[in-house]
Amino acid sequence: MAKPKKDFGKHQCRPLFLYSCGRESTIWERPLLVDFGxxxxxxxxxxxPKKCPSAYLQQRPRQSPEWLVSPAALNYKASPRILDLARPKVLHPEFRLARxxxxxxKTAAVLARASSRLQHLAEPRAREVTCCYQFSLPESVIRPVSKLAxxxxxxxxxxxxxxAKxxxxxxxxxxxxxxxxxxxxxxxxxxxxxxxxxxxxQRPPVNSARFNPDAFTVKETAKKATCSARIQDLARPIKR
Structure with missing residues (x-):
């Protein structure tokens, strides 16, 4: 089964393609320019590179890619507020760099190998479980009860x-x-x-209630209402 399948088609006369699958190879059809790049x-x-369309160049307000700065902007003096906003953010006084x-x-500790004694001491202690019996015991085994119990x-x-409750x-x-x-x-x-x-x-239909112009009007008595001391006390958030 490990032997390749023979091709008895059109390549029988070629010993090089004796074990070919029947398809011609495209490796030999590469152009010569590919070898030289x-x-x-x-x-x-x-x-x-992509060029800008002529319509965009005609509508552009300037001829040069550099923006023209007006004399007023060149002679402008920044206010103290702008100078204050232009300052970079200062680090917190309690900020500390990464330590x-x-x-x-040490290199010796990194390359160290634990001895067999250390590996033996590093193993967890195996404790025998005595609170229950293994499942391999027969069902007839009764757990021994001490005399004191x-x-x-x-x-x-x-x-x-x-x-019971x-x-x-x-x-x-x-x-x-x-x-x-x-x-x-x-x-x-x-x-x-x-x-x-x-x-x-009985409620009004949804269509009439949705387009009611007076749905969000506030009554005059509600505008002149004054909250009592009890309502103000209840409106305060709970302090946690």
């Missing part, structure tokens, strides 16, 4: 803590999704007041 006329034209590394490691007597505090005296369990309705509730007749309260709130 001479750019073509097309590359030279593309490498030229050098406090400790330098068998003869121990719980204190009143331990017995109090061992009691009781429910609240006012706790009401969840009722079923369905509960019986009384006969009086089935025969009840709503009063006119209940019928009035059961009607949904």
């Amino acid at each position: 001479f750019p073509s006329d097309r590359l030279l034209k593309l490498s030229e 050098e590394v406090p400790t330098r490691v 068998q003869e121990a007597v719980a204190s009143p505090r331990t017995l109090e803590l061992a009691r 009781r429910l609240h005296p006012d706790y009401v369990p969840l009722r079923d999704a369905e509960w019986p309705v009384t006969k009086a509730a089935k025969q009840a007749v709503a009063t006119p007041r209940l019928v009035e309260l059961a009607q949904p709130c």
Whole structure:
């Protein structure tokens, strides 16, 4: 399987392409200019910088790329405020430059190799877990209980803590999704007041409320209102 596949096509007469895939190589078709690195006329034209259009040069207010400075700007004297704003920002008086590394490691310490004794001391201490048994033990194994634990007597505090948490005296369990309705509730007749309260709130349509010109007007009484001392006290933010 490691042998290359033979080509029995049009290259049978060429021993050089005996094991070719049937496609002609493009390596031998390179132009001669590629070897010498001479750019073509097309590359030279593309490498030229982009020129400004003539319409832009005609609309430009100046002929030279340098801006003309007016005599008033040349003779202008900056005010103290401008001079103050032109000053660079000063570093904070408590600013400190980056300190050098406090400790330098010697080359001998960098190239040092730990001995087998140091590697042995660097290993973590292996402690045996005795609080539980391994899963490989059979289920019939019973954990041994010490004689002191068998003869121990719980204190009143331990017995109090061992009691399960009781429910609240006012706790009401969840009722079923369905509960019986009384006969009086089935025969009840709503009063006119209940019928009035059961009607949904009528709001104006969204189209008329959105284009209401008086939606953001403030009443005259609200403009002349004065906050009481209690409202001012409640409006103060909480100090944390």
